[in-house]
Amino acid sequence: MKFVIDSSLRKRFGFVAVAVIRVRLSEGARADVTKLEFLKARALEKLLDLVSSGTPAELEQIESVAQWMQAYKTMGLKSKKIKPTHYALALRLVKDKVWPRAIGPIVDTYLSNQIVHLMPHGGFDVASLSGGTIRLLQSPGQQAFQPLGVAADEDERIETIKLGEVVYQDESGIKPPVVVCRYWNHRDAEPTKIGDDHDDETRSTKDFVLFVESIDGSETGQQKLLQTAADLERAYGAVYGSGVKQSYVRLLEASLVDDAEISLDW
Numbered sequence: 280m281k282f283v284i285d286s287s288l289r290k291r292f293g294f295v296a297v298a299v300i301r302v303r304l305s306e307g308a309r310a311d312v313t314k315l316e317f318l319k320a321r322a323l324e325k326l327l328d329l330v331s332s333g334t335p336a337e338l339e340q341i342e343s344v345a346q347w348m349q350a351y352k353t354m355g356l357k358s359k360k361i362k363p364t365h366y367a368l369a370l371r372l373v374k375d376k377v378w379p380r381a382i383g384p385i386v387d388t389y390l391s392n393q394i395v396h397l398m399p400h401g402g403f404d405v406a407s408l409s410g411g412t413i414r415l416l417q418s419p420g421q422q423a424f425q426p427l428g429v430a431a432d433e434d435e436r437i438e439t440i441k442l443g444e445v446v447y448q449d450e451s452g453i454k455p456p457v458v459v460c461r462y463w464n465h466r467d468a469e470p471t472k473i474g475d476d477h478d479d480e481t482r483s484t485k486d487f488v489l490f491v492e493s494i495d496g497s498e499t500g501q502q503k504l505l506q507t508a509a510d511l512e513r514a515y516g517a518v519y520g521s522g523v524k525q526s527y528v529r530l531l532e533a534s535l536v537d538d539a540e541i542s543l544d545w
Contacts, residue, residue, distance in 0.1 A: 281540050281541060282413045282540065282543050283412055283538050284415045284534075285533075286535060286536060286539070288445065288533050289533035292350060294532075294533070295415075296504055296530060297492050297531050298505065298508035299488060299529045300488070300489045300526065300527070301405070301543060302488075303524045303526070304483075304486070304523060305521075306481070306485065307522065308480065308485070308522025309522060310384030318388065321391075323372055323378060326373065327373065330369075333376075335373075338366070338370060342495070343503070344365070348362075350463075354444060354462070355443070361462060365398060369394060382475055383476060384518060385473055385484060388511075388514050389402065389489055392511045400489060400511070401467065403473065404471055404473050404487055405486040405487060406484070407471040407472075408449050408488075409450070409451035409457075412540075413447055414447070415446075415447055416445070416448065418448075418461075420444075422446075422448075424458045424466075426467075427472055431470075440461060445462065446461050446462075447490070489511065491507050491508055491511065508528045525545060529541050
């Protein structure tokens, strides 16, 4: 399996880099809920300290939020309607001052890291991918998309990708490419979602890959991406302990000329 960033994204956005974190859990892995709750509480405290007024305007002035809102405008989106994933969650937390209902330890771990660093996070269950290529690109449009929570036979709820949307797609080389996330990390697909059962972790995903995106080409921005990815890997080590069989962080920066690619195999 490999990950590719289409060179056209660099031409359009000026700079694009993605940190990839892959984690494999043992079959008997169990999350330490106390440690996870600590990570969530620390993330919320840091956010509320940063955004003292609790207003969206103050949140939107943070550089890593403002940059992504501008990127969404570049895609022709109204960013207050279709929000970057880290901005949407931060906005909810600033308003409610408590975390929403727990999703599951795998997802909640990366959401806590997303809030600490205010960088977009998202990912997929490796077992649900084709094993070919995951490509980040501008869509040619008219691709079908099965959103999270929508069954494959619910034709009326299947969405159509627009021309120029930045999407992740799974390419097997046999079947037509399948869009697994649209608007960068904004909207996940049902078939590749991370299984995360809080009550019975034996039914949860055991091998998953996460992506943290950056469009900040400054030295500070690149260091922030590296730190965010490293902290995410450490967070899974803290929450799952010896239940983490393997993990790694890899970085990929888009090229102006050729598509950039890395292997995601162990």
